[in-house]
Amino acid sequence: MSRLADYFVVVGYDHEKSAGSGEGCGHILQKFPEKDWENCPFTPGIEQFCQPTGWLLSAQKLPATYFVSVLTDIEADRHYCACLTFSEDVAVVPSQVDEDEEEGEKGPGTPNGGSSKALVHSARMFAPKSLVLVSRLNYFETFRNCLGLIYTVYLENMQVELETLIGNILGCIQVPPPGGPQVRFSIGAGDRQALQPPLCSTLPFTHIDVALFFQHLGISNALMVFCAAMTDHKVLFHSQSYSRLTSASHAVTSLMYPLKYSYVYIPLLPVGLMEVLNTPTPFIAGVHSSLRPDFSELLDVIVVDLDGGSVVLPERVVLPMMPEPLLSRMRRCLNMILLPDLLAADYAFPSPPSKQQPQEMVDKEIGAIFLRMFAELFFGYRSCLTIIRIHPEPVITFHKANFLGHRGLVDDDFTTRVLDSMSFNAFVAERGPPYRVCDIFDEVFASMPDMLKIEEENPDRLLHNIRDLAQQLYTNENPNPQPYAQKIAKPPEGAHTRVHQPIFPTLDRQKISDIIEEGIAKHSLKSKLSQIRPLQPRIVPIGSHVSCAQDRAHIVSTMSRRLEVLRNCVTFIFDNKISDARKIFPAVLRALKTKEARLALVSELSYHVQSNRSMLEHQQFDLVVRLLNCALQNDSNMDEYGVAAAILPLATSFCRKLCTGVIQFAYTCIQEHAVWASNQFWEASFYLDVQHQIRLLYLPKFEEHMLPEHHSSRQMNGSATSPVSHRENKRTTPDSSRRLTFRPRDISALEIAAEQLRTWNSLSKESQLEMISNEESTVYSQAIHYSNRMVYMRVPLDVSKSIKDGVISGLEGESTSSNITNSLAESDSFDAESGFDEQEVSEIGNNVVKFVSRFVDKVCTESGVSSDHIKSLHQMIPGVVAMHIETLEAVHQESKRLPPIQKPKILVPTLLPGEEIVMEGLRVFITFDGREEGAGNNMGGPALLPAEGAIFLTTYRVLFKGTPCDPLVCEQVVCRSFPVSSLVREKKINVQYLAHLDHWLQEGLQLRSSTFQLLKIAFDEEVNSDDIETFRKLLHKVRNPVTVLNTFAFTGHILSEPSQLGSKKEKNASLKGFAKRTLMKTAKKAGFKSKDSTSSSKRPKFVVPTPPMARKNDAKCIDRLAERCYSRDYNRLGLGCLNACPQQQRIQRAEPFRISLVNTSYAVCRSYPSVLVVPQSVGDESLRRFSRSHRQYRFPVVTWRHPTTKAVLLRSSGFHGKSVMGMLKHHNTSSSGSSEPTASFEQEKYIGALVAATPTVPKNSHRRSAFRRALGSIRHSFGKGSLHKAALYVLGEKTQMKGIKLDSFPKCDFIPVDYFEVRHVKSSFKKLLRACAPSSVPSSSGEGERSFLKAIEDSEWLRQLQGIMQIAGATVDLLDVQGSSVMLCLEDGWDFTTQVVSIAQLCLDPFYRTVEGFRILIEKEWLAFGHRFTHRSNQTAANQASGFAPIFLQFLDVVHQIHNQFPLSFEYNQYLLKFLAYHYVSNRFRTFMLDCEFERMEAGWLMEEGRKMRHSDGSCPTADVPSADEDPDLSPRHSSSGMSIWDYIEKYHKKSPIFHNFMYSPSDQESVLRPYSNISNLKVWDYYLKEDLAHGPSYDLEVVEKEVRMEEEQRLIDGPFLPNPRKVINGCYDNVDAIQPDMFVHLLEELHRLQLDGAPIVHRWHGLWEQLEAPRREAILHRQVSFNTQIVRYHGRSIHKRSTVELLVKGKMLGEAAKMFSQPHHFEKFTYTTPAYCDYCHHVLWGLVKTGMRCSDCGFNCHEKCMSHVPKNCTKLRPVSEVSNSSTNLSIQMSDTASVTGGDDFSGVVAEHRTHEGYLFKRGALLKGWKQRWFVLDSMKHQLRYYDSREDSNCKGFIDLAEVTSVGTLKNVQGAPKKSDENAFFEMKTMKRIYNFLAPESASAQDWIDKVQSCIQ
DSSP states (O other): OEESOSEEEEEEEESTTOOSSSEEEEEEEEEESSSOOSSSOOOSOHHHHHSTTOEEOBSSOOOOEEEEEEEEOTTSOEEEEEEEEEEEEEEOOOOOOOHHHHHHOOOTTOTTSOSHHHHHTOOEEEEEEEEEEEESSOOHHHHHHHHHHHHHHHHHTOSSOHHHHHHIIIIIOEEOOTTOOOEEEOOSSSOBEEEOOOSOSSSOOOTTHHHHHHHHHOHHHHHHHHHHHHTTOEEEEEESOHHHHHHHHHHHHHHTTTSOOOSEEESSOOGGGGGGGGOSSOEEEEEEGGGGGGGTTOSSEEEEETTTTEEEOOTTOOOOOOOTTHHHHHHHHHHHHHOHHHHTTTOSSOOOOOOOOOHHHHHHHHHHHHHHHHHHHTTTGGGGEEEEEOSSSOEEEEOHHHHHHHHTOTTOHHHHHHHHSHHHHHHHHHHOOSEEOOOHHHHHHHHHHHHHHHHHHOTTHHHHHHHHHHHHHHHHHOOOOSOOOOBOOOOOTTGGGOSSOOOOOOOOHHHHHHHHHHHHHHOOOHHHHTTOOOOOOEEOOOOSOGGGGSOHHHHHHHHHHHHHHHHHHHHHHHTTOHHHHHHHHHHHHHHTTSHHHHHHHHHHHHHHHHTTOOEEOHHHHHHHHHHHHHHHHHSOTTOTTSHHHHHHHHHTTOEEEEETTEEEEGGGGSTTSGGGGOHHHHHHHHHHHHHHHHHHHHGGGOTTTTSEEEOOGGGSSSSOSSOOOTTTOOOOOSSGGGGOSEEEOOOOHHHHHHHHHHSGGGSOHHHHHHHHHHHHHHHHHHHHHHHHHHHHHHSOSOHHHHHHHTTTOGGGSOOOOOOOOSOOOOOGGGGSSSSSOHHHHHHHHHHHHHHHHHHHHHHHHHHTOOHHHHHHHHHHHHHHHHHHHHHHHHHHHHHHHSOOOOOOOOOOOOOOTTOOEEEEEEEEEEOOOSOOTTTOSTTOSOOOOSEEEEEEEESSEEEEEEEESSGGGTTSOEEEEEEGGGEEEEEEEOOEEETTTTEEEOOEEEEEETTSOEEEEEEOTTSOHHHHHHHHHHHHHHHSOSSGGGSGGGTTOOOOOOHHHHTTTTTTSSHHHHHHHHHHHHHHHTTOEEOOTTSOTTSOSEEOOOOOOOOOOOHHHHHHHHTSHHHHHHHHHTSOOTTOOHHHHHHHHTSSEEEEOTTTTSOSOTTSOSOEEEETTOOHHHHHHHGGGBGGGOOOEEEEEOTTTOOEEEEEOOBOOHHHHHHHHHTOOTTTTTHHHHHHHHHHHHHHHHHHHSOSSOTTGGGGHHHHHHHHHHHHHTOTTTSOOOSEEEEEOHHHHTTOOGGGSTTEEEEEOOOOOHHHHHHHHHHHHHHHSOSSOOSSGGGHHHHHHHHHHHHTHHHHHHHHHHHHHHHHHIIIIIOOEEEEEOTTSSSHHHHHHHHHHHHHOGGGGSHHHHHHHHIIIIIITTOOHHHHTTOSGGGGGGOOOOHHHHHHHHHHHHHHHOTTSOSBOHHHHHHHHHHTTTOSSSTTOSSSHHHHHHHTHHHHHHHHHHHTTSOOOOSOOOOTTTOGGGSGGGSTTOOOHHHHHHHHHHHOGGGBOTTOOGGGSOSSOOOOOSGGGOOOOGGGTOOOTTTSOTTOHHHHHHHHHHHHHHHHHHOOSOOOSOOOOOTTTSOHHHHSOOHHHHHHHHHHHHHHHHOSSOOOHHHHHHHSOOOOTTTSOOOOOOHHHHHHHHHHHHHHHHHHHHHHHHHHOOGGGGGGGSBOOOEEEEEEEEEEEOTTTOOEEEEEEEEEEEETTTOOEEOTTTGGGSOSBOOSSOOSOSSOSSHHHHHHHHHHHHHHOOGGGOOOSOSOOOSEEEEEEEEOSTTOOEEEEEEEEETTTTEEEEESSTTOOSOOEEEEGGGEEEEEEOOSOTTOOTTOOGGGEEEEEESSOEEEEEOSSHHHHHHHHHHHHHHHO
């Protein structure tokens, strides 16, 4: 029995505390009963909850309101406060306010300092008064009726005393408990009321709250709020309605059934308690929407708007949702209930709408869905309950790790948080006991698995089952089916507006007290309650086991073979067949990655322990320990499958005998794993063993355990948390009998506990005490047992090393990492009597004692162990630790005497001539990286990695050489190496575990090379830290030499360094000197020069430098210059000859170009060669003045001339910017005052000479018709001056082209182009390195290929190659087809410019596609013209900060792409390209060192090369070339200045065809190559991907030859038999290109062998190849070229030409016309019936099989897969012809399209309403700059949208004009862009932030302001 209400309170407005401003506070006027109940004290502070928004006076009388607040007392019991509030008249008398208070107490509505004057005019105000019922019961409707009757009696002045009504409510109405009868009562006002308690007290009473909650928020938002409450987030509701807040909060907590919300719960939070929202603990609270500004700044609170139906999730909050498929099933079920029409919305013939369910029934259906969800989420939870004590009260814990592991929810954040919450802990404590009163959740939980199976077979049963469950919930709230007609009086409508209404009277306290006492004495329901039968406790159904959640049949079928191998391996070990066990040991270690194999392993090992075979031999012991370590390593720290718990008894069982009296147990070798430092693991394992012992204690008294039942061996102890335990397995033989499926059913501990609880009351007192004592003794004995186990696992074998490494400090759960080592030094403490140092014992012992004591305190306190037993345990633990440390001393000493594990012999590396070892080999392991090749996993093949060996550091390489750890391939040799100079990154890596060797490796390094090699090494335990640090220091020293003369190319020679280089050593000796030199260097870069120290201080410090005059060139110097490669190439091209005879000199003077020696002394441009080709009409003095107009003085020079069109290709750097020229003008002097006009004049003169030298009518004009028509039509379409025929095209940067006056340069056109800067190349290369040589394996095997391709795409490497090829292709077309000269003026002229001009010449000139021509091309364009190899490749210590920039590598990659497309056009093969790519960063050759020809001249290299060329003019010998180790010319020591790579290539090329392309057939190919540059036609170079683990990189030919020779000799020694012609090749181990059969090479070698045997004269291979007679052309049968072949050929040409046209048009077209190339396409599916090609990838599209996509506007065709990559260049006009049969038609089509299209056709967006639009600069958030965007004002949608550009069709964001408060001009803007109009700024203020804008001009800004204001008004 309980009271309906505990207290009745009258709360009124407190006039005394009012400040006179209309705001005040409430106070309790009367409370009944006045004395608190003993069992329910009154909760203070109730007056704040009566008016949550504050006590405020009102100028008008408000209607009565009713709501319920919830208060929580100190014992966490909830008290419901039902408040009925109405208004009363109050006379307000104005009061004087102190002057001091008048200034400081301004209310929100009194901006002038108070509102007392305003109240004088309204003498009649209304104050709120509340009638409150406080109760522990939640009968809200009954409270509403009772308070309504009191208010009605007062308002209508009925002849009923209010004291009688209140006394009856408090004393006369008694409510029966849940399950009781219906109570009918009256409180004395002529009313009839009924109150029906629910059937079950544990089920929530919701009425329609849940239905309203989903109605207000919707399904998605409601589920988000539910998940937030379940995962302990802070949830805040806000609404205009108090009742809605209470209802929503109650709905959320009701949906959590069977869990109970355990945190702060305040459905109505008063304004005075708003600081509660800042609490760190979770809460569910509700506030009135008027208080929204007070909680808008909360950063970790989820705000729910009940009125608007929205949920605001803060950025820092990550909300986990329910796991799948649970969430999807929930959504489907909720849609069936709340949106029944949605499922049939798409039916062609929908059924008639069904009758809508009552809202109360919908409420129960939603509750049923959530109840089913919890039953499914907690599936098998009872099998994870661990019972520790049964008597006197059951103590039960939950094994979370076991539950998550078997359910597969270890990584599910939602489930993990739910299981860690306080609500779930209370759930386990309440529902864990196996014998108790059950409710509907227990029934649903037990029947849920069968119900799901039925619903899976018959989906229609789902809705039926939900409604059946909902009916049960409805019956629980409404058990009485017959309704009762209640009679409750209510006031008439509008009664609250009466004028003369008296105030609420003061109640008679004594009368109410008498009525309460009388009611308690007389009114009783004992007669009715005696008929109520209380719910009887019963055994709780255990439900399905948690292991049944997974499909066991599939797992067994896939694991059967692996488990059989594991079983055989264990059998071999214990049968002492060690060799057989080692053969299959790697397969077993790989199998142990699965949980099934780990469980099977401990099962097999536990069997052998029971067979008394735990004393092992040394080899047996080592293998068993390795198996245990591998199993623990692959398992997690949670031990969710019980593997570590099952290993605990095994670790104390397996042992080996070291000597007499000394035995080593397995636990000393498996202590490194983190699971032993986990308190959660030890507690769970302890509770499991205690449960097992409790079960054995009561099992003899349980009589049903002999009944057989089909039960899985996985459910042996009821919880199956420790699935395999040697104590429970009674197997005696290893045959199949120990794996029986049918066996006697094991009685679970919960079943035994239920029976004990059922019979507990029937036992005598003595028996009960005996049981309690037995259980406590059982727990105490297990605590002793586990204390010893923890000491075993926490005290390491090597105590002193643990102190050094700090691995035993595991108080915070840290994992130990000690190792057994044979290199530990003896300590002096071993001479002590106890065998250990007392100080060490104290430190280690204290750590272990603290760890074990904390464990003992927790588990013993929870288990109810007596304090005496706990105290004795604490006294025992220190002694156990000390004795164990002393015992381990002897074990450690004897273990050190064991013979060390035999490690592989360190293999001696093969070195190059002159290569020396800097540091001897350190024993390391090379581990897995991200490349799957060689790992033997998904790629197949042998497991070559990890490998064990040594790492060497030489003067040239970082080299690893060793053998694989896998014994099946241990005879192979693994080699990885890379040049030290190519090292780009070195970093330390974390601790690694090698399962193959059972090794923990503490230190490791990851070395990444620019040659795409990755060495991920882990140092062996015998390598100390000092050696590792020494290795790293030496590595950096060799990697970063002081000068290039200290590199390997000059090893072994003492060279006298030039004074210019050596004088810079001490240049930064002081900070002042460093600052001065830095400023001077910066000034020099800007073009200034320091004046003489004797000059006047008033004169400018810097002036324009005047280069010194070059000295006269004598004949000997000219002869040396004429011998250089580029001079000979100029002579070949007809550009001039230095050592020409007089007659030739006269002919050369008539040529338009000449060779100039103006830069012979490198005075004009230091980075240019000494010989330059310039126009004949330009003198040397003009060149000196003209060079100042370009960066680095790199003025335009001719580098190639077309043999037919006579057009020339020029290269230079970019023009000086305006800012620099302005600086020059500012610092002009008398000597430099006329330099700028002179430079400009000379520039015009120079370009005019180039134009005059270009023929106006080229000889091949017939080939240019198509191209000319294309340019002509575009020229006409865009008007005069847009695009015209030019004799010279200047390709430059956009910023340089803006200020050029075209009138000064007739017949010349300036085309701005886009290109990737060096910083972009650096960034792209880093990403490419990580993609091609990743450091870690992808997360899943199926993602490997996709992640690689995605990484390649993200690197943008191929896109950069495409940019190079496009500009080079345009250059080719302009020179060859258009017949115009081309000048490149980009960057500093030594990076991107070099790439473009080299590729262009390679495509234009077949000579450069030969070996000799390719050498000349590189020497001319890259070496002579000053590409900064030392700077870009970071060859010295001074260049390390700049970062590695693979400019030359990009050039080689582009050549590789062209080689792929035209394999018959190159004399050299791709191996030459790879060879150059490898050695240009290897520092083995001097060729690619230093930054320009001037530096190489200073080093003396050019003089030596000249001497070699003069000596090489004689005839070559015909004898064979000796090998590298015999021929001194192949050794780098043959010259004091290093060796040239070209000499090396030439000698090897003469020796063997290793660099020759046997497919070379220049006569079959066109002389000009036009490669495809689309991304789809580009391939990732295999140089980045392939590796040769057998010998390392194959580009050091001497090393490979020497190793191959040694292998052949060893093979002959091992077996003098004929070699097997068959050989198995592994793609990642062998060099497939060198090993695979090649008939040409084979025949040449055979001829060479025959010549050696017979003829005295040996011919070289090249001579033999040239002697072969090629078939005559006349004899070849020419077949008719098909129409399709013609289409393919013309298509390739047209695509190349179209790319050129686009490049030109993009650069020239401005404004609207430029949008032709930025307009998105509108693609539609299209079926092609005639041959067509994809305009993007150029592959064929034809017929129904390859249906493609076609743009509906311009007719662009492409594959569906190519659609996302197509550039936005729609021309908005369908072409006339579908397929062009020639390049001419295609060009015309392109040009016609461009010409017809107008500017207005390129709007770039879909049809939409645009009130105003234009470009504006918008300032970003804090600390961000101004950015230009395209803004569109839309008055229809009331938005201001912005885009990246006008062409962009995707809106990047918008500003809602509904939130704009004002817009106006802005002055004095901080951080404004330069040269901006100060009147063009305006700002737009919204409710959230302020936006700042900048218009192009002030008029435009005012126009924007007017337009926006017109929209917001």
